Amino acid sequence: MGTVETLAAAGIGAGDEVVVPSYATADAAEAVRRAGAVPVFADIDPDSLCLDPASVAAALTLRTAAVMLVHLFGRRADLAGLRAVAARRGLIVVEYEPLAPHDENARRRQANAAYLNARLKGVVTPATGPGIEHSYRAYVVRIPGNGRPDRDAFARALRARGVCCRIPVQTPVHRLPAYRRGLWLAETERAAEQCLALPVDAALTPRELHRIVAVCNALGGLVPEAA
Missing domain, CATH: 3.90.1150.10 (Aspartate Aminotransferase, domain 1)
Known part of the structure; x- marks a missing residue:
């Protein structure tokens, strides 16, 4: 199932916001738009260059429905930290593109x-x-x-x-x-x-x-x- 389909299956669409990183390609934000939702940008952790859970928490609003993380350059995002932030509000966490197994x-x-x-x-x-x-x-x-x-x-x-x-x-x-x-x-x-x-x-x-x-x-x- 693709990212857009994952968001749609979770009931996310018009009127919803999805938090995404700005330090990345526009692909994740575009997937949110194709689902009918609005991308909201949060800051990154300076070491991982992936979404910072604290910045994500600060970006949440009453319209936030999900957090979409991007594993950047092969470095894994803080999935546990982002899930903890999302869990406090009952939000879903979507990986834009899961990391492939090491070969x-x-x-x-x-x-x-x-x-x-x-x-x-x-x-x-x-x-x-x-x-x-x-x-x-x-x-x-x-x-x-x-x-x-x-x-x-x-x-x-x-x-x-x-x-x-x-x-x-x-x-x-x-x-x-x-x-x-x-x-x-x-x-x-x-x-x-x-x-x-x-x-x-x-x-x-x-x-x-x-x-x-x-x-x-x-x-x-x-x-x-x-x-």
Whole structure:
């Protein structure tokens, strides 16, 4: 059963609100709209980059009928925390796209991510620790500093040195014309300014991994914009 069908089966439609993340693609918000409901945006946890239960709790209204979470970049959202928030109001929790079981490619990405985590300097690597599940569909780091120009300059410098990288979320959904809201989601805005996805593909060779580390570390963190 698809997401729209899941919402419809739960009786969610016109007049209802569904809390979704803004730091993601617009797919979850669009699914809510196709069900006839209204997407309401909540902020993210800075470590997981997934919905923050406290922000979800603050976004609830009398019209809220569900919470839709997105497991982002292979990192699992706080399902237990979100269910606890939803249970207090009798809401349903919908996973936009359940995480697939780990396969050989996921294990290789995890090994590549562990290599990068141990060696990268000058960037903030993904949070790790007991109980944290991450299949690294994308390896997303933060370029700390004064915002978007620093991250973008760093990305251009990487590409100029032959390292592919991409901005994982160009524009938070609540700032897209079709969904624009007068919100300030602090962690979402910060992630949109700082985050950068580096290569972590299962097919990367040891030499390619070493080059990613060498190029990133040689930049020494932030790269200033040219005057």
